[in-house]
Every structure is written in C-alpha cells, then in structure tokens.
Amino acid sequence: MSINISFSDGEFKIATNTKGSPKRQKGNSFLEFPKDYTIIDLETTGFDARYDEIIEIGCIKYRNNKEVAKFQTLIQPAPSYEYDDNDNKTAMYYVDDFISELTGITNEMLVSAPRFESISNDLQAFLKDELLMGHNVNFDINFLYDYFLKYNEYIFRNNFVDTLRLSRRVLPELPNYKLKTIADYYDITNTYHRALADCQTTYQIFTQLSQKAHAENIDLTLSPKHKKNDLRKITPDSTTFDSDNIFYNKNCVFTGKLEKFERKVAAQLATNIGAHCENGVTKKTNFLIIGSFQDVVSVKDNKSSKIKKAEKLILEGQDLQIISEHTFYDYISEELEKQQEKND
Structure with missing residues (x-):
C-alpha cells in the first residue's frame, strides 16, 4: 500500500x-x-x-x-x-x-x-x-x-x-x-x-x-549505501513564521526510523515553521524527535546514542525536550492549520 x-x-x-x-x-x-x-x-x-x-x-x-x-x-x-x-x-x-x-x-x-x-x-x-x-x-x-x-x-x-x-x-x-x-x-x-x-x-x-x-547475483545481505541528507542545508519554503510556535528558532534533531515518510520530509516540515534542523545532538539542541527502533539490532532498550546524549544534557540542565514522532505531528498539524486559516 x-x-x-x-x-x-x-x-x-x-x-x-x-x-x-x-x-x-x-x-x-x-x-x-x-x-x-x-x-x-x-x-x-x-x-x-x-x-x-x-x-x-x-x-x-x-x-x-x-x-x-x-x-x-x-x-x-x-x-x-x-x-x-x-x-x-x-x-x-x-x-x-x-x-x-x-x-x-x-x-x-x-x-x-x-x-x-x-x-x-x-x-x-x-x-x-x-x-x-x-x-x-x-x-x-x-x-x-x-x-x-x-x-x-x-x-x-x-x-x-x-x-x-x-x-x-x-x-x-x-x-x-x-x-x-x-x-x-x-x-x-x-x-x-x-x-x-x-x-x-x-x-x-x-x-x-x-x-x-x-x-546480477545481488547479495541481499549487503545493506544499500545511502547518501546521508545534511538536514542543516534544508531551507524553509516561506520566510514568514509564527514566532509563538514552539519550534520557532529552535534546533531539532531526529533519531530512529520515521514510520511513513523520510526524515528529510519531516525536517522540511519543521523548517517550514521556523525550526533549524541538525544532524546530531549538541549543546544547542532543543528538541529530539524519536521514531521507531523496531528491528534495529544495533539499538538496545530503544535508546539510540542520540537519546543517551540528550538525556545526559537534560540532566546537566540543558533546555532540551525529547518528544515522540506522534507529538511532533500534533504540533506540526496545529501550525499547518493556523497557516491554512491565514491563507483562506
């Protein structure tokens, strides 16, 4: 489907x-x-x-x-x-x-x-x-x-x-x-x-x-080589933002597999409402959005290295929130609805 x-x-x-x-x-x-x-x-x-x-x-x-x-x-x-x-x-x-x-x-x-x-x-x-x-x-x-x-x-x-x-x-x-x-x-x-x-x-x-x-005698056990997207290079589709939305001027990072679309698309949505997207968790990160780790052998207890680093920074007092993919969508939908109302 x-x-x-x-x-x-x-x-x-x-x-x-x-x-x-x-x-x-x-x-x-x-x-x-x-x-x-x-x-x-x-x-x-x-x-x-x-x-x-x-x-x-x-x-x-x-x-x-x-x-x-x-x-x-x-x-x-x-x-x-x-x-x-x-x-x-x-x-x-x-x-x-x-x-x-x-x-x-x-x-x-x-x-x-x-x-x-x-x-x-x-x-x-x-x-x-x-x-x-x-x-x-x-x-x-x-x-x-x-x-x-x-x-x-x-x-x-x-x-x-x-x-x-x-x-x-x-x-x-x-x-x-x-x-x-x-x-x-x-x-x-x-x-x-x-x-x-x-x-x-x-x-x-x-x-x-x-x-x-x-x-072609393709070996299915070999993972395909993917060119990683540099989320920092994504630019917004608009230059007008609602400065009251929680992602405005905030640094966002993604971890895990997003269920139904590519990470680049999610980053574009966040950027379109004024967020800045990064590739990794740093002392500037404000939001870590978590996808799924199902069937990811290298991740134990559903905690990627990004999550562990974010948790450490939170304990040290950094203004950083870890949110689920579902919560991210809820926030995005609210902002899209506001934009739609302004355009109507």
Whole structure:
C-alpha cells in the first residue's frame, strides 16, 4: 500500500508510531525470494492501527509463483458521528472525502459490507501458516495483528517478506520506494489504493526484482549505501513564521526510523515553521524527535546514542525536550492549520 501525507479538513494525515502500546509479537521478516507465499494489502481509514480501521482486505495466494487463490472483501468500519446541541448523535459516514478520493471506496459501498468479526475466521484460515508478502507490509500486518487479537484472541505471527526492503537492496538508485515509484520504474500500469490491485502490482514488482537480483547475483545481505541528507542545508519554503510556535528558532534533531515518510520530509516540515534542523545532538539542541527502533539490532532498550546524549544534557540542565514522532505531528498539524486559516 502506498502511503501519502496530506493536510485536509483540519487534520494532518500522517502515521504515528506505536510507542506506549504493548509490543506486538509478530513473525520474522525475511529478505529472500520465495516461491510459495501470500501477498496481502489493506485499505484503511488512516495510518495508525491504534485509532484507524480497515475498510478493504485483499490477499492473493501463490504456489511456485503461480496464483492459486484469492481473498477479497470490503470491511464496514465503525461510523463517525455528528452531535446536535442536545448531544444526540447521528451516524454521518464511514470514510471521509480524502479516503474516498484516494481509494474510490465510498460510504455507500461500505453500508452493506461485513464487519471484520464476521469474516475473521475465514481470513484466519486463508492466512494460516502462510509466508506473507506486501509492500511496506508491516503497516498491513499491524492492523491485522490488532484486529485478530481483538476479535479472535489470536496472535498473528506469520513470517513475512517486504518488497519495499527488497527494492532498497535491488534498486538502490531510486529516489524513494513508494509502490507507484517502483511500478513506474518497471512500466507497470495498475489501479492504486485498492487492495487486490495493489497485491497484483506487488507481485509484478516482486517478479521483476527477483529476476534482476538473480541475473546480477545481488547479495541481499549487503545493506544499500545511502547518501546521508545534511538536514542543516534544508531551507524553509516561506520566510514568514509564527514566532509563538514552539519550534520557532529552535534546533531539532531526529533519531530512529520515521514510520511513513523520510526524515528529510519531516525536517522540511519543521523548517517550514521556523525550526533549524541538525544532524546530531549538541549543546544547542532543543528538541529530539524519536521514531521507531523496531528491528534495529544495533539499538538496545530503544535508546539510540542520540537519546543517551540528550538525556545526559537534560540532566546537566540543558533546555532540551525529547518528544515522540506522534507529538511532533500534533504540533506540526496545529501550525499547518493556523497557516491554512491565514491563507483562506
């Protein structure tokens, strides 16, 4: 599933990490080109498995790289409500205009769709013991993990292969690894943001990556060389700032993996409201924004060297705050909303 960032209807559409939630006991991630697997893709009402809901599930099962079975269904999520002056509530919609425009899935389509609990046993049976595959598949697995645990009391531990990770190894020259970017690279034309269509696109990408990796004898165990971005060189898109916002004229540093977009994009957002971004923690740092350290072997106890240095500086009295990625987004959305109101 491709991930997009937007700001509409007073809401900053962006993913958050799951810090503070119980750690999911998920399966293992493999870097390989299997012959037997099931590709999965979900469409959802948002990006956070803690708060948002599934609206479509698509799965295609392959044996010896040949399609053998499909599972697809729309899912009716909990409706949103409108309240009148007497606190009487009326169900208004399942998905907002942004999601409908992105996916093509409308409220009318979801009215008669089944709830997850009514299809969960069939889906569990379809996915049982399957090696899963998907593009940025952790996103989809997190939603399914939470749903299976909630409705079936079932711990979803399937192992998985992420074509996004494979793409980074096989195509290190690409500017980003969105599903559409890689599809365009291989001249793959398809409908995006519908579950089965994205599964089919993922299969075509996987096939191309496999052929290239085998033809060029690419070692998947070798990490691709990434050119590090110098965040200090990022300049704001505007020269007008609200000096009351908490990031104005403050030095910001990022650590960990940001869940749904590149660190450079996050730094640009901060710079656009008057912050200065740095590459490392120093005695001038005011904010350290923390992403995820899941699957980062070199980081123990979820504390990178930047976090440890920041904690030391705080104890020494430095004006420095450590905030989560989620909190960072909240602050950014408030500032974007203010800017939008000024421009209207």
